[in-house]
Amino acid sequence: MGKIVVTALEKRLMLPLVRSGRGFWIFAAALVAIIGWGAYAYSVQLREGLVVTGMRDRIFWGLYVSTFVFFIGISHAGTLVSAILRVTHAEWRKPITRLAEAITAFALVVGATMVIIDLGRPDRLQNVLLYGRIESPILWDFISISFYLAGSLLYLYLPLIPDLGTLRDKMPRRARIRRWLYSRLAARWRDTPEQRAHLGRAIAVMAVLIIPVAVSVHTVVSWIFGMTLRVGWQSTIFGPYFVVGAIFSGIATIIIVMAAVRRLFHLEKQILPVHFRNLGLMLLALDIALMYFTLSEYLTASYMGTSRDAFWLSLLASGPYAPMFWGMVFGGFLAPALILSITRARMVRWTVIAAVLANVGMWFERYLIIVPSMAAPQMPTEVATYWPTWVEWSILAAAVAGFTLLLVIFSKLFPVVSIWEVQEHVSALPKTVPATQEAIG
């Protein structure tokens, strides 16, 4: 092989894999502690039953199902950035595709877990395979999410292969287990033109295939609600409404994760303000689409005002859910739109603030779609109430921590920015800066 040459870019991106500061370990330990607490809460729920939640017969879905819908929504991040931007040849996407793909896969894992946590009999989960009825929207979800998870993992793995080859060859000799892992995963990657061609084709095929699957996922998630006779759920726009919201929260999540990674791994030269600007503009576009759908949904329900629609809307507009509802409209939808509309505010910091607002707003939105519809009585009786218990809040915290931990572990095992794609991108630019070459290990 001769002397191993490591470019500055490779060094920058490989450094986080071998070097971890004290801050990292404290952060990781905190995440593990939160997950441990959530696991304890779940063990209490397994022992006592779902009675330890705030859910009861009238409001029988709550925090778990809202969080499921929220995380499945976030999973649309990868599809949007890496598939849609790839198909449209938006070259600026290259440094952020891997993060987006990782977010997709991990959000799906966490989202699917939330459904299992919500089940009364998780021990009978296999019945879905044994006795599954294809007429049930839950089975549509099961099939669609399974396909999306498999496709996303494949789509995360394929563009990793050339980098795995680099890691196999250039990781320090002392990292023996790592080198073994990378060499297994690299699948005999030798960076030949043939291999590159095949990989390119495989990625291109996956990029196209994954888009309809992703759209189907949040469409069928919305249909769980849309196919019922409940007020606020029985709506024809739910499919596209959910998909738009999903992409919106997916982009917001990429922006947040991107900012964290950029700061923590000192990737200011790889992840540039232009990435925040472009994603910010996309967030703005999706925000406007989402506001349009929200207006359509609530205006058509309120204009003629059938008694059940009017009552349900009164719960949102002036009833117990009003602070959350107006918080969502002004804080989660309008405020990000305003921030992102101001050209001068399209800096990294303000884009991140807009993204955080958007994601909190989207979690509110999922909750507000699910809970108030059940609170509104469909029989001659009073309004039902629901307040999540410590068990539910703990498991929600553990879900967020678990999602973060998966990203952290990923970022310690694999380069968070695709080395080969960025190199390709840089060498494709008209004027290249000669890369300083140094050796490590």
Added chain:
Amino acid sequence: MDGMDQADEGKVLREGESRREFLQKGVLAGGAIIGGYLLLGSSLHGLGSPDGASGTPSRKRRWTMLIDLRRCDGCGKCTDACRLEHNVPDGQEWMKVYTRTDNDGEFFLPRPCMHCENAPCIKVCPVNATFRNEDGLVVIDEQRCIGCRYCMAACPYDARYFNWSEPVEGDEILSPTHERGHEDHLRGVVEKCMFCAHRTAEGRLPACVAGCPMKAIYFGDANEDFLSNGPEKIRLSTVLATQEAFRWKEELGTEPRVYYLPARR
């Protein structure tokens, strides 16, 4: 990338070729498994069955209930009788009496499970745990239910209940010859009224019918056009033709098997 793709067309690629073959086979095998699963699944449960979510009238029995709201004084004895019969867990009312107010004051609406012909709960169940039995009743297989509660979301009558905690064993003992509809209940599954299938099988009226002191509830087989509240016997077709019978939320198209006679006429 695209340029490279074209340049490589026609080349012999040993390693790549075998990998591609492997991938192709994998995709084929995966497709076959999924396709087979879908075909098998749909023929075994649901799509192929003649008696799916939308009911067909050619059944052995069509158990039907008629509740005369003029007679109902809202005493709740039907709820109590049901609770005793099925050892209904705390917090649940499989037969629930709702109170409504109109210009002439209060009136009462007892609500059992409607055993809808076009039952929304059957449609949405992912595992066929709630289904229609051969007597046309919507029943639940508590051993199969996974506790997702989708049927509760689908039911427009709030007729379904979930066992949130370990149900407490009831200690009221009936006569030894008397078999109850439910003795035990399982945590984490959905339950509801079953029109006392265990009693009708023996030719007895459901517990709520027998327990109603006002004799407001009639029950019988629509195929025989015959309903009874105990002492009286009526023809369903005659009542439906001559009186202003209605079904709750008729507009939803669920085709309930419970009729009501208005509280005021």
